[in-house]
Amino acid sequence: PGRIQAIPMAPPDKILGLTEQFNVDKNPKKTNLTVGIYKDNWGQVTTFPSVARAQTILDQSFEMNTDLSYLPIKGCPDFRENVLKFLYRDSCPEGVELLDQDRISFVQTLSGTGALAVASKFLSLFISRTVWFPDPSWPNHANVFQNNGFKNINYYTYYKEGKLDVDGWIQDLEKEARETTDEYPPCIVLHACCHNPTGLDPTLEQWRRILDKIQELKMIPIIDMAYQGLDTGDLIKDTYLLRLSLDKNRYQWPNGLFLCQSFAKNMGLYGERVGSLSVVTPSGGDVKHNVDSQLKKIVRGMYSSPPGYGSRVANIVLSTPHLKDLWFEDVKNVAQRLQSVKAKMAERLDWESLKDPSRQHGMFLYTGLNTSSVDILRERFSIYLVQDGRLSLSGLNDSNIDYVCDALRKV
Numbered sequence: 001p002g003r004i005q006a007i008p009m010a011p012p013d014k015i016l017g018l019t020e021q022f023n024v025d026k027n028p029k030k031t032n033l034t035v036g037i038y039k040d041n042w043g044q045v046t047t048f049p050s051v052a053r054a055q056t057i058l059d060q061s062f063e064m065n066t067d068l069s070y071l072p073i074k075g076c077p078d079f080r081e082n083v084l085k086f087l088y089r090d091s092c093p094e095g096v097e098l099l100d101q102d103r104i105s106f107v108q109t110l111s112g113t114g115a116l117a118v119a120s121k122f123l124s125l126f127i128s129r130t131v132w133f134p135d136p137s138w139p140n141h142a143n144v145f146q147n148n149g150f151k152n153i154n155y156y157t158y159y160k161e162g163k164l165d166v167d168g169w170i171q172d173l174e175k176e177a178r179e180t181t182d183e184y185p186p187c188i189v190l191h192a193c194c195h196n197p198t199g200l201d202p203t204l205e206q207w208r209r210i211l212d213k214i215q216e217l218k219m220i221p222i223i224d225m226a227y228q229g230l231d232t233g234d235l236i237k238d239t240y241l242l243r244l245s246l247d248k249n250r251y252q253w254p255n256g257l258f259l260c261q262s263f264a265k266n267m268g269l270y271g272e273r274v275g276s277l278s279v280v281t282p283s284g285g286d287v288k289h290n291v292d293s294q295l296k297k298i299v300r301g302m303y304s305s306p307p308g309y310g311s312r313v314a315n316i317v318l319s320t321p322h323l324k325d326l327w328f329e330d331v332k333n334v335a336q337r338l339q340s341v342k343a344k345m346a347e348r349l350d351w352e353s354l355k356d357p358s359r360q361h362g363m364f365l366y367t368g369l370n371t372s373s374v375d376i377l378r379e380r381f382s383i384y385l386v387q388d389g390r391l392s393l394s395g396l397n398d399s400n401i402d403y404v405c406d407a408l409r410k411v
């Protein structure tokens, strides 16, 4: 037999595997609260009004709409320019100087996951072999970094007994990251806001303590920003971690700062795969150009060039003032509905997690239900949560919230 006969079965994806199961469930009351896709109060995944209008503009533009040729390796130049302005000028005024100094290397990526993939490939080729994630984290983080050359996957304390444990986090870094025998500097992945799955984010003061320690230990920050705007409803406010990290009077990142950014959730462009990786280099000039060239080489070898349609739509939203305003409104509406679902749950359930607003940033509620309760919910009530007890809030609406909350009370 060949080696192919010895390949073991890979475990199903912890999140998307459940939707496969949900799809074949025959129970008319079945409810999918797994994946982080925003649904409205009618259970529909709808296009954001700003995005729909951008699509109409695109449809009517013969020139743009009939161009099915390749985008450049690093993506659409207009998209790059407008995303850079949105991230490093509108969201983060600290970035303007970096733009002026041409210190930001940028590639359009296949959404946030693609940004993480290109970043981890680049880092493992040239700078690092070790990465730290929060415990718990989005399960795909470790998968992406392992697939792209990271040898050492570590987890820092994040969550303890329903609370954020910043002291535990800092102690873990102090104890273990400091003592690393690795000759390469370690990376650390930070969720920019709306931590997935716990919904718990550090305060600004706590972030400063954490960033101080990261800097002291010469770790490389990788900011994963998949939910910008979905916390407070304000895209700009939610970018605080990037702003803090780029405070040049406090921080210097000698091996660069990496931002993996996604428009999946905040433009509803999930399947179009629209996002970016930017690398803030410590100096412009050759360093930045060399990084540019290597990112380009990685992309060329990985998928050659990114898809066109979604980035054209996003670019129209970002570059058309009235659509950009409308987009800010759309994001606010999404965040408001998420808040209102939490409030409605709190009326129905006497849960600690629902009383404590610090645990409720973003799309998910980390229920604290254990695996067997999650199994009972699925098997007896056809209510699907991720196995770790994460519940995707926008799957709840006026027609299923009583059914779901009754079942939650029972288990």
Ligand code: PMP
Pocket: 036, 110, 111, 112, 113, 114, 138, 191, 196, 224, 226, 262, 263, 264, 265, 270, 275
């Ligand atoms: N990071 C985190 C923490 C996420 O939750 C997600 C989406 N589930 C992503 C990155 C990337 O998502 P996408 O590739 O769809 O942008």
